[in-house]
Amino acid sequence: MAHESNKNAETKGLIGEISKNTGVEIIKCYQCGKCSAGCPLATEMEYSPSLAMRMLQTNTSDYDEKLLTSQTIWLCVTCEMCISRCPMDIDIPKVMDYLREKSLNRKKVNPKAKNILAFHKSFLNSIRRTGRLYEIGLLMDYKARTLTLVQDLSLAPGMLLKGKLNIIPEMIKNRRLLSSIFKKTILKKKEESL
Amino acid sequence: MTLGFYPGCSLEGSSREYSESVIALAKAFDIELKQIPDWNCCGATAAHNLNKELSLSLPARILAIAEREGMDEVVVPCAACYSRLTVTQHELNHDSELKKKVSGHIEMEYKGTSSILNVIQMIEKYMIDKLENKITNPWKHKVACYYGCLLVRPHDILQFDRVENPQTMDIILKKIGAIPIDWAFKTECCGAGFSVSRTDIVGKLSGNIVADATDRGAEAIIVACPMCHSNLDMRRPAINSYLKKNITAPVLYITQAIGLSIGLSEKELGLQRHFVPVTFNKIEELSNK
Numbered sequence: 001m002a003h004e005s006n007k008n009a010e011t012k013g014l015i016g017e018i019s020k021n022t023g024v025e026i027i028k029c030y031q032c033g034k035c036s037a038g039c040p041l042a043t044e045m046e047y048s049p050s051l052a053m054r055m056l057q058t059n060t061s062d063y064d065e066k067l068l069t070s071q072t073i074w075l076c077v078t079c080e081m082c083i084s085r086c087p088m089d090i091d092i093p094k095v096m097d098y099l100r101e102k103s104l105n106r107k108k109v110n111p112k113a114k115n116i117l118a119f120h121k122s123f124l125n126s127i128r129r130t131g132r133l134y135e136i137g138l139l140m141d142y143k144a145r146t147l148t149l150v151q152d153l154s155l156a157p158g159m160l161l162k163g164k165l166n167i168i169p170e171m172i173k174n175r176r177l178l179s180s181i182f183k184k185t186i187l188k189k190k191e192e193s194l
Numbered sequence: 195m196t197l198g199f200y201p202g203c204s205l206e207g208s209s210r211e212y213s214e215s216v217i218a219l220a221k222a223f224d225i226e227l228k229q230i231p232d233w234n235c236c237g238a239t240a241a242h243n244l245n246k247e248l249s250l251s252l253p254a255r256i257l258a259i260a261e262r263e264g265m266d267e268v269v270v271p272c273a274a275c276y277s278r279l280t281v282t283q284h285e286l287n288h289d290s291e292l293k294k295k296v297s298g299h300i301e302m303e304y305k306g307t308s309s310i311l312n313v314i315q316m317i318e319k320y321m322i323d324k325l326e327n328k329i330t331n332p333w334k335h336k337v338a339c340y341y342g343c344l345l346v347r348p349h350d351i352l353q354f355d356r357v358e359n360p361q362t363m364d365i366i367l368k369k370i371g372a373i374p375i376d377w378a379f380k381t382e383c384c385g386a387g388f389s390v391s392r393t394d395i396v397g398k399l400s401g402n403i404v405a406d407a408t409d410r411g412a413e414a415i416i417v418a419c420p421m422c423h424s425n426l427d428m429r430r431p432a433i434n435s436y437l438k439k440n441i442t443a444p445v446l447y448i449t450q451a452i453g454l455s456i457g458l459s460e461k462e463l464g465l466q467r468h469f470v471p472v473t474f475n476k477i478e479e480l481s482n483k
Binding site for chain 1: 203204206207208209210232233234235237238239240241242243244245246247248251252255298299300301343344346347348349350357358381382383385386387388390391392393395399428466467468469
C-alpha cells in the first residue's frame with residue numbers, strides 16, 4: 001500500500017515532473033544526509049541538498065515554490081559530490097539543473113542569485129556571438145549587468161602582461177549555426193533573452 | 195602518431211600555459227595533436243545551468259565534427275570540457291529521441307563513436323612506458339595531487355579512477371621522482387565557475403584546499419584542470435586573505451611538472467604565465483601573531 005501511494009505521489013506535482021523529464025526518482029531518498037555532509041556549499045544554502053529532496057517529497061506547492069525561488073539551486077556548483085556519495089544514486093545535480101531552468105523560465109530567480117545568473121548569461125552571450133568564449137567581452141558584459149565595475153580590475157594588467165587575455169575575440173566560421181542552436185534551445189520562446 | 199585535440203576556450207585564453215605544456219609534452223613523445231576544425235565552446239557550467247538542450251547541442255557539434263574528421267580519439271585537457279563532452283556522449287547514447295533532436299539542432303549526424311581522453315589518460319596510454327627513460331631532472335618535491343571534481347565525477351559516467359581517493363596522478367608524479375602526500379582535499383571543489391560571480395566562496399573553498407595541502411607539507415599543488423588552476427593560482431590573494439596567511443606554494447599543471455622532469459624549458463611550458471611564481475618556499479605566516 002505504501003508503495004502504491006508513493007507511486008501516485010510521483011505522478012503529480014513538481015516531483016512527478018522531475019521524474020518524468022529527468023528520470024531521477026527523488027522518492028527514493030531516505031534522508032541519510034550524506035549529500036549535505038559532503039556538499040561544499042551546504043553552509044551557504046538556505047536548504048541543504050537533503051532538505052531540498054525532502055521538500056520535493058512532500059509534494060506541496062508551497063515547498064515547490066520555496067525551492068524555485070531559493071538561492072540554494074543557484075549556489076549548487078555541480079561538483080557532483082552528492083551523487084557520488086548517495087546510496088540511492090539520486091542525481092541531485094540533475095535535479096538542480098532542472099529546477100534552475102524552470103526557475104529561469106518562470107522568472108522566479110532569487111534576487112540574491114542575480115550575479116551568478118548574470119555570469120552565466122554573459123558567458124552564453126559571448127559564445128552565441130563568436131562561438132568561443134571571449135574573456136574580455138564576458139567580463140565587460142558581466143560588469144555592465146551587475147555594476148561591479150571595480151572588482152578584479154587589478155587583475156587585468158597582470159593577465160595581459162602574462163598573455164592570458166586575448167584582445168581580439170576568436171571567431172568560429174560557422175557562427176550562423178551557433179546562432180541557430182541558441183534560437184532552437186534557450187531562445188526558443190520569443191520573450192526569452194540573454 | 196596523431197590524436198584529435200579539443201583545447202577548449204580557457205586553453206586559448208587565460209590558461210594558455212596548459213595548452214602550451216600539453217602540446218610541448220606531446221611533441222616530446224612524438225604525438226601530434228590535431229585540433230578539431232572550427233570547434234566551438236562546450237557551453238561549460240553556464241549552458242547546463244540554464245538549458246539542457248543547449249548544453250547537449252554545443253558538445254554534440256564538437257563531437258560530430260571529430261567523427262566526420264575520422265578522429266577515433268580526442269584529447270580534452272580541460273576537466274570541465276572533458277566532463278561536458280563525456281556526459282553529452284552518455285546522455286545521447288542512452289536516449290535516441292534526444293539524439294535525433296540534437297542532431298537536428300546541430301544540422302549534422304551525431305553517432306557517438308569518438309572516444310574522449312583526459313590528459314591523464316593520454317599520459318597513461320601513450321607516455322608512461324617511455325617516461326622513465328626520458329627523465330633528466332627528477333623532481334624531489336613533496337606534492338599534493340589535486341584532482342578536483344570533474345575528472346572523477348560523475349563516476350558512473352566517466353569511469354575514471356577511484357572516486358574518493360584517486361591515484362593516477364599520484365602514480366605518474368612518483369615516476370618523475372616527486373613525493374605525493376596523503377591529504378584530505380584531493381577531490382573537494384575549488385568553487386569552479388564562481389570565480390567571478392562569488393569570489394568570496396572561491397576564496398573559502400580554494401583556501402581550505404591550499405591550507406590542507408601545505409599544512410601536510412606539500413611544496414607544490416599539481417592539477418589537471420584550468421578552473422582549478424586559476425582558482426588556486428590567480429585567486430591566491432582571495433585565498434590568503436581568507437586564511438590570513440601568505441601561502442606561496444605554486445600550482446602546476448601535471449604536464450608542466452612532467453615537462454620540467456624531462457628537461458623542457460620553463461618558457462616552453464609557460465611557467466612565466468603563473469601568478470604564484472614557481473619556486474619552492476616554506477609557508478610564511480603573516481606577522482600578525
